[in-house]
Structure formats: structure tokens, C-alpha cells
Amino acid sequence: MKPDDYNFDVHGRVDGHGGGESNGNGGDDGRDGDNGTEVGGAGVNHLDVHGSELIFPHDKSEGHIATYDDHSVRYFTDEEDKVLMEEIRKRHWMGIKGHSIYEAISKMPYFVSRRRTPASLRERMRTLKYKVGYVYKVDKKNRLLKDANGNYIKTTQITSKLTPYSAEDDLLLCKTIYLKLDIVTDDKGFESVVFPTNFFDKFAIVYDTHTPESWRQRYKNYLSIFGIANYIKYYIMEVKNDEEPLPANIANKEWLQARKHIKKTDCPRLYFPNIPQENEFIDENLYYIALPAYDTKIFEFDNPFRNIKKEESEGFSPEPTSTSNVGTTEEANETEKPVEQATAGTNYDGFADEPTTEFIEVAFKKSYRKYGPPIDLAHVLDKKALINIFKQIFSVQGEKLAPRELSKRLLEEGVQEYYTVFLIYRCNSIKSLVLESLLNYVETGGAELLVMKPGIWSNKCIEMFEKHDPKLEKILKSYHGERGYVKQARWLKMSKMDFVR
Structure with missing residues (x-):
């Protein structure tokens, strides 16, 4: 023809x-x-x-x-x-x-x-x-x-025009699935994910480097086999070791082939080499891994399955315990005490801290413009009740914060997700400091984002750190302690944060 x-x-x-x-x-x-x-x-x-x-x-x-x-x-x-x-x-x-x-x-x-x-x-x-x-x-x-x-x-000059997937592309999709959707892992380590209708269509509208079908096939052919959690851990470990992460299809070809094989057989579970097995490692580090290519884009997506579960659970919530009754716990009584106002930073080698009243990280600044203030205090009728809720939320947290769970719980109470990430990041994941800064934000009417005290990295501390001056580094180590300084320095390096100059 x-x-x-x-x-x-x-x-x-x-x-x-x-x-x-x-x-x-x-x-x-x-x-x-x-x-x-x-x-x-x-x-x-x-x-x-x-x-x-x-x-x-x-x-x-x-x-x-x-x-x-x-x-x-x-x-x-x-x-x-x-x-x-x-x-x-x-x-x-x-x-x-x-x-x-x-x-x-x-x-x-x-x-x-x-x-x-x-x-x-x-x-x-x-x-x-x-x-x-x-x-x-x-x-x-x-x-x-x-x-x-x-x-x-x-x-005969034929155009291929395939846009290759980068490691950032793979992490972006894995991170989105990990945070937005529910993952169930079987005894062989393979994950099952229920994708809501049009998930990839909506995803590709925001992240248009690939088509919806391309993103879908990327998950199906590589990421589902590599493992969502496995790839995130691999990526974090590479960054921690100052190595360049590779896309899932070439990061470890032997691993992919082995996973394809055991999926069809009765072989025992295979663990990815040299990465932690528990997902707490992801929760502790994921928020600090920046993706510069996608910093200006935010994927707004409400998981309908989670909303249904939330409605069902709210329908059977127990009656709240009255704090006025005899026999209330020490924690409940503590919530009745007024929250102290933040005090000025102590002098350390001539250093006096200053209040942090604005975001200087590009990513957080963009989130503020897009989503509004950390907490919409104008619509909070009872600040004391809100403070009690925050204290109760933190009371069930372990000594080690679980950022993912904490972020979801606070979001239900009106705390923007980006602010929770900011607090964990600036407070070195120290539970008491995160809570103290959160409560201080409410008490100061949103004027101060952080409390001023050792362990909390104010804008002034960040600006001093960014100068890479040995004298200033000595002051910061004296103020925050050697361990606190090293931990924050590592996070700043991992996150590759851009700051407003």
C-alpha cells in the first residue's frame, strides 16, 4: 500500500x-x-x-x-x-x-x-x-x-528523542509514593501499592519531564522490582558517602536480576547490600535530601484511601479524657501550665543569638508563598487547647522522632508539612526542641519560627556556618556542642539547601 x-x-x-x-x-x-x-x-x-x-x-x-x-x-x-x-x-x-x-x-x-x-x-x-x-x-x-x-x-536519520531517567527522577517518584500512598510489604520484601485513579496523570502534570505512561512504566519495570524503600535507602547512603546515586536501572543490575528471579520462585527474602533494613532510616533522612531540579514544583495530592480510613477511625474515636477529674496523669496536668516565652540566646565566645522570624531556605520560602503561614493562627479559637493537643501528639512520640508520622499527625491539626520538616531540620531532630519551638510559634502569635537556645539553628547560626570561617565555626561548636555542630553540618551537606542571599 x-x-x-x-x-x-x-x-x-x-x-x-x-x-x-x-x-x-x-x-x-x-x-x-x-x-x-x-x-x-x-x-x-x-x-x-x-x-x-x-x-x-x-x-x-x-x-x-x-x-x-x-x-x-x-x-x-x-x-x-x-x-x-x-x-x-x-x-x-x-x-x-x-x-x-x-x-x-x-x-x-x-x-x-x-x-x-x-x-x-x-x-x-x-x-x-x-x-x-x-x-x-x-x-x-x-x-x-x-x-x-x-x-x-x-x-535515514531517525530521531530517538527518549528522555533518560536520572537518579533524581527515580527518587522523586519513590519519595512521592512513600509519602503519599500506602505500601504493604510481603515476606519476600516485595511491595504492593494501590494507586488511586489518575495518580500518574496528575503526577505528570506537575513533573512533566516524562509522560504519565512513561512514569507508570518506570515504576512497573524498574522501581517496583528494585523496591521503593530499597531505592530511597540506596540514594541516601550514596549521598552520605559522597557518591553520585545512579538511576534504578543501572544502580545494581545484579540486584534487579536477582529480584526478578525470586519473585517467581520460593526463594527466601533477599536484602539489598549495605543499607539499613528498617524504614526508620528513611524517616530520619528523607526530608533532608533536596532535589534541585524539582524544587519549584509541589505535587498536591490527597490519597482518597487515607481519607476514607481517617473518616472511619474518627467515627469510632473514644471520648476525650477530662483533665479536671481526679487521677489525671502528670502529662495532662502539665498541659495546664502556661508556656514560657522564648528567652534571648546565651553568650558563647561573644555570640548572642537573634530571633528567627523568616525562612531563608529557598524551598521553605516557596512553600510559605504557596501554602501560607506554618499555622493559620487567625482561625485558632483556643490557643491553649491547641497547645495541649501538640503536647499530647509529642507525648506518644519515642525519644527518636519519626518525621513521617509526626508530620502527618500535625498536619491534621493545621500545621503545614513544610514547617514540621523545617523544625526537625533546624532542631537537629531533638524532640523537646521541636516541641518547644512549635509551642513558641503559637505563643508569639507566629512572630518567631524558632526558640533561641543551644541545639536550635537560627538564621544567624546558618548564616555564620555558610561563611566557612574557622573562627565562626569554633563559636558555633561552643554554642551547639561538637556533636550538634557535626550533625547539622552533615544535614546541610546532604540536603544541598539553597539559601536566599
Whole structure:
């Protein structure tokens, strides 16, 4: 069939020449098989589209109506292969191995009438090894060029245009899944994730370096095998060791192959080498790993499954315990005491701290502009009650803070997630200091973001640290202690925070 032997009119009619017989390629009973087949009836030329029915005028019985059977297999015909190849040659600039080109081609009436999805068209080209032979030249605006005779100009310079995945891309997707969705891990270490409808579509709107289908396939083909938690731990360890993290597909190929194998067998669980097994390691470090390429973008997503669970749990919440009754705990009585105002920093080698009244980190500053103040105190009717709630939340926290759980719990009480991260980061994860600064923010009417005392890194401390002056470093070590200084210095290095100058 020649390139121009088929055309479409506005009613969806397809005119073509050539046989409608199967080319003998493999079949599958799935909707979009890996071998390029798709559910439905056989495709034949010369057809009119009427809803979900196809009329085949040249069938044995004139005017025979065939309806697709969703449980049958439709093989790609020679004609469909030729049409697909021709359309790819016209759009090769979109990248013959990407998702966008097949999304565009699938919307053509020819393929719409045959119910060929972007996934099935792409899989078919994989089966054909992307052997298009040649493509048509285009100008700088991707318009097809023709020769003196009006024919498209052929060329063998074929555009691939695949955007490779970086380690930051993989961490971004893993981090989002880890924080936003619920993960269940089986005894072999494989994770199950329930993705809400259109999760990848919404994700790709914000992070448009890849298409929704590309992000989905990245998770399916690599990250689900590598393991979400495993990759996050690997990335953090590489940063801690001053190494450059690699994308999941090349970070540890032997690990990927082994995981693929044990998923199909009864082999015991395989642990990723040289990383902690417990997820507390992630919770302690994940918030401090910056992704500069995505700093300006924030993915707003409410997990509907978590909202349902929250509503169910709230429906059976126990009656609150009255703190006025005899026999109340020491913790409950303590909540009745007024919170002391922050005091000025103590002098250490001539150092006097100053109140922190604004964010100087670029990421936190952007979050403030996007989400508003850390706590909307204008709508808090009873500050004392809010302080009691905060104290109760921290009372169930262990000596070691769990940032992920704490952030979720405080968010339910109106504390912006970015502020919780900020407090943990500036207070060196010290539970008492985080709580003290949080309560101080309420008591000062939002005027002070942090308390001034050793262990809490104010803006002034950060600015001194950023100067890399040995004399100032000595002062900071004297004020915060050697251990506190080293820990904060490590976090600043890991997070690669950008500061407003």
C-alpha cells in the first residue's frame, strides 16, 4: 500500500487498499498484550463506524455487522502495520520509542475505529524492533518537506528523542509514593501499592519531564522490582558517602536480576547490600535530601484511601479524657501550665543569638508563598487547647522522632508539612526542641519560627556556618556542642539547601 492509499473523512470512514488477513504475529488474551495484540474483532478494510459496531460491506454477507468481543484476540494486520509505520515516519521527531507519538497516532480515526490504544501500538512497534527503514524530513517547525514532484523527502536519520531517567527522577517518584500512598510489604520484601485513579496523570502534570505512561512504566519495570524503600535507602547512603546515586536501572543490575528471579520462585527474602533494613532510616533522612531540579514544583495530592480510613477511625474515636477529674496523669496536668516565652540566646565566645522570624531556605520560602503561614493562627479559637493537643501528639512520640508520622499527625491539626520538616531540620531532630519551638510559634502569635537556645539553628547560626570561617565555626561548636555542630553540618551537606542571599 502506498503512503497516500488511505484517507479519512470527518465521519470516520477509512478507505484503503490491501488485504485484511492476519500477519501471523503472536496473540495474547490480555487487553494490551506484550506482543502487540489487543482485544477485539479482526480489522478489515473498507469500513464505516456506527457507535461500537462495524459494518463490513465486502463481507460474505452484505451489510454484515460485527461487534467487538472483549474476550477475543485481534492480531495486527499487514495493513495496520503499514499505516502505523507511515504515521511514525511522518512524526519521527516525537521520538519513535517514546509514549507521545503513539498517543497522537492512536487518536487517528483509523486506529480509533480499530480500538488500538497507545500501549498496543507501542508494543507492536517493539515487536517489529522499531524497524521503520526511513522517515520523512521535516523543517524546524516539524512540518513535512516535499520534493519538486510533491513527494515526501526520505531520510535515514531517525530521531530517538527518549528522555533518560536520572537518579533524581527515580527518587522523586519513590519519595512521592512513600509519602503519599500506602505500601504493604510481603515476606519476600516485595511491595504492593494501590494507586488511586489518575495518580500518574496528575503526577505528570506537575513533573512533566516524562509522560504519565512513561512514569507508570518506570515504576512497573524498574522501581517496583528494585523496591521503593530499597531505592530511597540506596540514594541516601550514596549521598552520605559522597557518591553520585545512579538511576534504578543501572544502580545494581545484579540486584534487579536477582529480584526478578525470586519473585517467581520460593526463594527466601533477599536484602539489598549495605543499607539499613528498617524504614526508620528513611524517616530520619528523607526530608533532608533536596532535589534541585524539582524544587519549584509541589505535587498536591490527597490519597482518597487515607481519607476514607481517617473518616472511619474518627467515627469510632473514644471520648476525650477530662483533665479536671481526679487521677489525671502528670502529662495532662502539665498541659495546664502556661508556656514560657522564648528567652534571648546565651553568650558563647561573644555570640548572642537573634530571633528567627523568616525562612531563608529557598524551598521553605516557596512553600510559605504557596501554602501560607506554618499555622493559620487567625482561625485558632483556643490557643491553649491547641497547645495541649501538640503536647499530647509529642507525648506518644519515642525519644527518636519519626518525621513521617509526626508530620502527618500535625498536619491534621493545621500545621503545614513544610514547617514540621523545617523544625526537625533546624532542631537537629531533638524532640523537646521541636516541641518547644512549635509551642513558641503559637505563643508569639507566629512572630518567631524558632526558640533561641543551644541545639536550635537560627538564621544567624546558618548564616555564620555558610561563611566557612574557622573562627565562626569554633563559636558555633561552643554554642551547639561538637556533636550538634557535626550533625547539622552533615544535614546541610546532604540536603544541598539553597539559601536566599
